Amino acid sequence: MRISYETAAAPGRPRNEDYVVAGPTWVAVLDGATAPAGVDSGCKHDVPWLVEQLGAALARQLATRSGESLPDLVAAAIRATMAAHVDTCDLTNPDSPSSTVAVLRQCGDLVDYLVLCDSPIALRRADGTLTVVDDDRTDHLPGGRPYSLDLVRRCRNRAGGFWVAAAAPEAAYEALSGSVEASTVSGALLLTDGVTRLMEWYGHAWEQLVDTAATDGPGELIRWVRREEQGGAGPSFAKRHDDATAAWISW
Template identity: 60%
Template sequence: MHTAHATRPAPDTPGRANEDYVLTGPGWAVVLDGATAPAGVDSGCEHDVPWLVAHLAAALARQLTTRPDTELTGILATAIRDTMRAHEHTCDLTNPDSPSSTAAIVRERDDMLDYLVLCDSPIAIRRRDGRLLVVDDDRTDHLPGGRPYPRALVTSLRNQPGGFWVASTRPDAAEHALTGSLPAADVSGVLMVTDGVSRLVDWYGHTWEALVDVAAAEGPARLVELVRDAERKHGPREGGKTHDDATAVWLSRPSGGR
């Protein structure tokens, strides 16, 4: 598959590192979106979110490269475990506010396309017949009481049954990811985004079909431009960030190609 990506940090915090992460290899792509801890919250960890996503991405790359036949849930669980080992002797990994990340993975294996989504970094898969499969783990939109969520509620429901699951300090979170496979020959393109781009759908009235069309025709960077335009024109939804790190990856397969 041909791969193009664009990733930009939030423009309202100059100098802050981008907490999204993109990594691609032969036949696979990974998108991560690190969660920024609210001001004043003790994460129990001496590392920041960019450290976490970089180490998790590296661990995923190792697994995807050396264990190509392993289920994606097993790949992610091992990557979380490896990342934990990198700071288990310096940080309190029992702290529920430990740095965390979403995870989206796409992989071609034999004649199949495998996908995994954990938390709110969705994937839209365009089939050759024009149908669209959107894989969206929206459990963060359905916590008790409605938005804006109290900080304590989010902490209590992170990586807990009835709450939502992220890549952090529980390898078993991978078992709660949304996963599936479909024949690779039936797929013409795959769009992977962080919620800094999917807000075009969630907040600003765009459709997934429109986002895929833009990515296919103009490239993923255009989606980031559309997000920034919408943010400037309409602002955030209640309780949301004015801007966020924004990442889009477009994977395409030529007609009749592998």
């Protein structure tokens, strides 16, 4: 199993709110949710702190509890992150820092995957077809975009809304997760939404992204999205640039 990845902050942003951790048989990609300007999150920490804590906790779980399910490991990582600041921060605040989670792991003859919120995984099958695991619940909140802050508060980590890694370990069990036979997979691509805008905004296909990662490496996807962003196209409510992360796994 070979893992390569690249992550980059949005141009002009001093810190990256994406995060990647990897081991010999696993990789996890996280995308922290940028806090709206002027909103009190109830937390003295920023989003990079959250993704670093959550990533480190998840890496420990993946490294030491290889026989347990990915939802159990993600839930444990959320609990450990909560414990790191429960005494200093209000974890009941609906605007507390949060993150997506995407995990891929080989465990014996199986490849396990988990996607929590909008950091998808594409599995390239041995026959050349793709299986895309995409938790798109944030695209289907009531009323359509742009979403109000109040709507996001009411829908976050609620049935009928969307689930994300914040201060609710049960969110891990709402993730899209499963396993496939390792012999049926030749590659996998994990992305944050700073890269998936290549498809969502600019009309490119998953197959193109997977082929590019396999041939030129995941860093080329970030360079590609930056070139597209220079054209200025995209939804009026969205940031022109975002942190971008891509991880490519091959067997």
